[in-house]
Amino acid sequence: MLTIVVALAIAAAFLFETWLDWRQIRYVAAHRSQVPAAFAGRISLTDHQKAADYTIAKKRLGTKQDVASAVLSMVLLVGGGFALLQSGIVATFGSGAVGSLALAGVLAVIFSAISIPFDYVATFGVEQRFGFNRSTRALFFTDLLKSILLTLAFMIPLVLAVDYAARQLGDAWWIAVWGILVAFNVLALLIVPTFIMPLFNKFEPLADEGLKARIETLARRCGFHAKGVFKMDGSKRSGHGNAFFTGIGPAKRIVLFDTLLETLAPGEVEAVLAHEIGHFRLRHIMKRILASLVVSLAMLAILGWLSRQGWFYQGFGLDPAVARDMPFAGLLLFVLLLPLVSIWFRIISTYVSRVHEFEADAYASRHSDANDLASALVKLQRDNAATLTPDPVYSAVNHSHPTIAQRIARLAVPQ
Numbered sequence: 001m002l003t004i005v006v007a008l009a010i011a012a013a014f015l016f017e018t019w020l021d022w023r024q025i026r027y028v029a030a031h032r033s034q035v036p037a038a039f040a041g042r043i044s045l046t047d048h049q050k051a052a053d054y055t056i057a058k059k060r061l062g063t064k065q066d067v068a069s070a071v072l073s074m075v076l077l078v079g080g081g082f083a084l085l086q087s088g089i090v091a092t093f094g095s096g097a098v099g100s101l102a103l104a105g106v107l108a109v110i111f112s113a114i115s116i117p118f119d120y121v122a123t124f125g126v127e128q129r130f131g132f133n134r135s136t137r138a139l140f141f142t143d144l145l146k147s148i149l150l151t152l153a154f155m156i157p158l159v160l161a162v163d164y165a166a167r168q169l170g171d172a173w174w175i176a177v178w179g180i181l182v183a184f185n186v187l188a189l190l191i192v193p194t195f196i197m198p199l200f201n202k203f204e205p206l207a208d209e210g211l212k213a214r215i216e217t218l219a220r221r222c223g224f225h226a227k228g229v230f231k232m233d234g235s236k237r238s239g240h241g242n243a244f245f246t247g248i249g250p251a252k253r254i255v256l257f258d259t260l261l262e263t264l265a266p267g268e269v270e271a272v273l274a275h276e277i278g279h280f281r282l283r284h285i286m287k288r289i290l291a292s293l294v295v296s297l298a299m300l301a302i303l304g305w306l307s308r309q310g311w312f313y314q315g316f317g318l319d320p321a322v323a324r325d326m327p328f329a330g331l332l333l334f335v336l337l338l339p340l341v342s343i344w345f346r347i348i349s350t351y352v353s354r355v356h357e358f359e360a361d362a363y364a365s366r367h368s369d370a371n372d373l374a375s376a377l378v379k380l381q382r383d384n385a386a387t388l389t390p391d392p393v394y395s396a397v398n399h400s401h402p403t404i405a406q407r408i409a410r411l412a413v414p415q
C-alpha cells in the first residue's frame with residue numbers, strides 16, 4: 001500500500017516538473033520571433049533569440065535529469081533498492097555509527113553519479129555552446145575534488161552527531177537533531193563566506209577609486225559597512241554576471257562579480273549594490289533562516305513520529321528493528337521522501353523570495369537611482385541570456401526573482 005502511494009507521489013512530482021518545463025519551452029519558443037514591446041530598442045532581436053535558445057537548451061537538459069532522478073527514486077523507494085543497500089551495509093559494516101556513515105556515503109555516491117555527469121554536460125555542452133563557459137576540464141575536476149573533500153569534512157561529524165542523538169536520546173531525539181542543524185546552519189553562515197568561498201574564488205576589495213568613493217558614500221547612507229563589499233573573479237568559470245549578499249554577523253558581505261563590474265556603468269553598480277544592501281537592511285537572510293528553522297522543526301517532528309511506526313519501515317522492505325538498531329536509516333529514508341512533498345510547496349518559498357526582491361528593489365530606488373537599477377537589470381538580462389518571456393505558471397512556481405518586466409514596472413520607470 002505504502003509503495004503504491006510512494007510510486008504515485010514520484011510519478012506526480014515528475015509529471016508536474018515535466019509539465020512546467022514543457023510549458024516553459026513552448027512559451028519561450030512561441031515568443032522567440034519578436035522582442036516584447038517594452039524592451040524594443042533596449043534588447044536586440046539577436047540577443048532575444050539567443051536567450052530563447054539558451055533557455056530551451058537548459059530546460060531540455062533539465063528534463064533529462066528529472067527523468068534520471070525519478071528513475072532513481074523509483075528504484076530506491078519502490079523497487080526495494082534502499083532496503084537492499086541498508087541490509088548490505090549492515091552485513092558489511094554492522095549497524096553502528098560506521099554503518100550509518102557507510103549508508104549515507106553510498107547514497108551520496110549514487111546521487112553524485114547522476115548529478116556530476118549532468119553538471120559536466122551543462123558546463124561543457126550548453127554553457128560552452130552559448131559562449132558562457134570559461135571553465136576548463138582541469139578546473140572543473142579540481143572544483144569537484146575540493147567539493148568532495150569539503151563535503152566529507154562537514155558531513156562526517158554531522159552524521160556522527162545525528163547518529164549519536166538518534167541512538168541515545170530516546171523519543172525526543174529529533175529535537176536534539178534540530179539543535180544540531182541550527183548550530184550547523186549558523187556555523188555555515190559564518191564560515192562559508194569567509195573560509196569556504198575563497199577556496200573557489202578570489203575576493204578583493206573594489207580597486208576602482210571613483211567607484212569606491214561612490215560605494216562608500218552609499219554604504220554610509222544605508223548603514224552598511226563598506227568593508228563588506230567584494231569583487232569576485234566569477235569570470236574564472238563563466239561569463240554570467242551576478243551580485244549577491246550572504247553571511248551573518250562579522251561574515252556578512254556583498255559580492256559583485258567582475259563580469260558584472262565590466263558591463264555596468266558606475267551608477268548602475270551603485271544601484272545593484274543598493275539592492276543588495278536592501279536585502280541586508282530588510283533582514284531577508286534572517287527571515288529565510290527563521291522560516292527554514294520552523295519548517296525543519298515541523299519536518300523533524302513528523303520524522304520523530306514516523307520513526308516509531310513499524311509500518312513506515314516495513315512499507316519500504318526494512319525490518320522494524322532498524323528503528324532501534326540503526327535509527328539513522330529511518331532519517332535517510334525520510335530525506336529521500338522529502339522532495340516528493342516539498343515540490344508542492346516550492347511556490348510558497350519562491351513567492352516569498354520574489355516579495356523580497358521587490359522590497360530590495362524599492363529600497364534601492366529610495367537610496368539610489370531607480371533608472372540606473374532598471375538599466376542595470378536590462379543589461380544583466382541581456383548578458384546572461386535570460387529570457388524576457390518566461391511562461392507565467394513556470395515562473396510563479398520556479399523563479400526566485402520576479403520577471404524583469406514586473407520589476408521594471410514596479411520601479412515605475414518611464415519606458
Ligand SMILES: [Zn+2]
Nearest residue numbers: 275279357360
Ligand atoms: Zn535580490
